[in-house]
Amino acid sequence: MPATGSHRSSETAPSSQATFTHKQILEIVWALLLCLFVSSLSATVVGTALPTIVGDLGGQDQLAWVASATLLTTTVSTPLWGKISDLYGRKPLMQLAIAVFVVTSIFAGLSQTMGEMIIARAAQGIGGGGVVALSQAIMADIVSPRQRGRYAGYLGASFGVATVAGPLIGGFLVDGPGWRWCFYVGVPIAIVASIVLQRTLHLPHVRRKTQIDWLGATFLTASITSLLLVLSLAGTEFAWASGWTLLMVAISLGCLVAVIVVERRASEPILPPRLFRGRTFNLTGIAGFLVGFAMFGAMIYLPQYLQVVRGMSPTASGLLTIPLVVGMLGVSVLCGRAITRWGRWKMFPMAGIALIAVASGLLATLHTDTSLVLVCAYMLIFGSGLGLTQQVLVLAVQNTAEHRDLGIATSAATFFRSMGGAVGVAVFGAILTSRLASAIPELLAEHGLKIRLTAESLSAHLGTPEEIAHIPEPLRSVIREGFTLGLNRIYLIAVPLVVLAFLAILAVKEVPLRGRVASPEDDTAAPAPATGPVVSESARAAVPAPAPVVADTTRHAVPARARRR
Structure with a gap:
């Protein structure tokens, strides 16, 4: 027994805090970017x-x-990746x-039929969901909430850059080597990122004997x-108003009830009910949902306005x-630095x-x-x-989550x-279609035009921007x-939804950001977030004889004994 206890202690001791210098963090962050x-x-x-693609493969x-x-x-x-990474570690799941993303991208580029393309894109989404969820969870593992703002802004900005670069790169590739390179272009970049993460990301992990709640995951997915x-x-x-609609709604509601029942009884639930007992988790989740609603509406339909209404090319609309x-x-970076400096996030x-x-x-x-x-x-x-908003809501959830739930809390946000x-x-697509009709x-x-348009003829006229221009x-x-007029209605409906998101954040009780990275020992201690790199009294009691912690501008809560290694 003593040997066993000693062995276990040696295994779990490094898990208290990972050792990363500022340079190492930057390397990992760039790989995540x-x-x-x-x-x-x-x-x-x-x-x-x-x-x-549709013209080449057929199947409009x-x-x-x-x-x-x-x-x-x-x-x-997304929630599945987060939960599984909590059980088996972030690094292997991220790899x-x-x-999955690389292999499915290649398959998408090799597709010969629309069926193959749809299957490849669906599988590609699985890999993409893991990349998005685990990137932010890894960030939480290597940087304290107080310091995380310095780096999190770059993660949020990468999405915006891809939004603009996508149409520009896509137009260039379609006009040049062909549409298949739209799927191949990201493969070498992803491989490079994987190599960098393999070399720089060394996260200690406590192995736990447990089982994944596959039944809950199945009901949640359904x-x-x-x-x-x-x-x-x-x-x-x-x-x-059809039988198919009623059937799918009934399946969705029935499976949701099943999720609640199963998750309350599971030993390792895929979406732990304890998360929903946290006020910050619930309110930031509501705000995130409503902001996502408005955000994707703007990003998806602004190109429609520029290309269809103003007659611009995809490249020109991307530039605009x-x-x-x-x-x-710009604001993400400035916001992150301000959060790091002040330790406050709600404002x-x-x-x-x-805005x-x-x-x-x-x-x-x-x-x-x-x-x-x-x-x-x-x-x-808007930008x-x-x-x-985007990364700060995730940061707020991570700051109040227990270490064991860090991955699922991040992916849930x-x-x-x-x-x-x-x-x-x-919903916005349905509103636009209805308004056009x-x-x-x-x-x-x-305008005094005696032109009769049926639903079929209207659909025929509403083709690509190039077809409308002719x-x-x-x-x-x-x-x-x-x-x-249809786009006006979309943005007008978004306003009250965003106001509701504002009220949700207003009701959140702000918890000062921790000055250290969460560790497994914190799960047994009473949460007492601090504004500096200190450990609560309860956490101190839970961890016998901790080594001194050194914190400066280039190291984040690194144990002295770890640095000597």
Whole structure:
């Protein structure tokens, strides 16, 4: 027994805190940035190539599934990656996620039919979901909440950069080597990131004998999948008031009830009920969902305005969205540094959500001839709001989570935002389609045009931006005006949703950011977050004879004995 106890002690001792210098953290962060950039790029770069892909592989009626399949699997897999990484460690799971992403990207580029493409994109979403969830969990493992703001801003900005770079790179690749390179382009970058992580990321992990709650994971996946399917397909593949809609809603609700029952009884639940007893987790989750709803609405439909209404090319519209990315990138970095300096976080998402609400209201005033300078100013405000909000909400959740739940808490925060985006894209798409169907006939009558458009003929006219640009006047102007009215309604509906997100953050009780990285011993101690690199009295009692902790500008809560190694 003494030998066993000694062996266990030697295994778990390093897990208290990992040893990373500032240089090592930067290397890991850059690898994570590459992973996140490639994952985000895989979604945005394909958007430009979709018309060409469909024309080459055939199956115009299946076009929506190429995008929806990835979004669906990314959303449902996010909490699974987080929970499994809590049990088996971040590094092997991150390497697995990158490997899945690389292999499925190659398969997508080799696809010969639309069916193969949809399957490959769905599998690619699984890898992408792991990359997104685990990147932020790894950040929480290597940097204390107080210092994390210095680096987290870059992670959030990578998404914005990929949003703008995607259409530009996609257009270049489609016009050059071909659309298949839209999938190949991220492979070498992901491989480089994997190699860097393998060499620099050394996270100690306490192995636990446990089982994954596969039953809970199955019910959770089925519930989310059914909900997203009905939101994606209702109104296009089948009517909203149909048997299919009722069936999918019933499956979603039934599986949700099953999740609650199973998770309350499981020894290692995939989504621990104890997380939902935390006020910060619940309120930031609601805010993240609502912000994701509005965020994806802006990012998905702003190119529609620039390309369809203003007649710009994908490359030109991508360049015009640079102010949105500049706002996200610049403000994320400044916000992160301010959080590190002050140790407070709540004021930033409150200001950010307020800016998003203002920007959404301004975007709801767009016309067919609105000055492009004003459009860019509105996007700059919107991007600044996102920069103040996205990563800070995840940071708030990580700061209050126990070490054993760090991965699932992080992925759950990302999951709520992804769910908001998935629901937002589906709902806003339905709103836009409905508004177009009612507005265009009304506008034709107002202009004295005796053109009768049925649902089928209207759908035929609403093709790609290039096809709309070749529609003869005055019908082209009417269609563009109809699009503007539909987009106005989308952004107007986003305003009250963002206001609700503001109220949710307002109700959060701010907990000062910890000055040290969470460790397994903290799970047995009463939580007492501090604003500096100190350990609570209860945690001190739980860990016998801790070594002195050294904290300076280049090392983050590194035990002296670890540095001597």
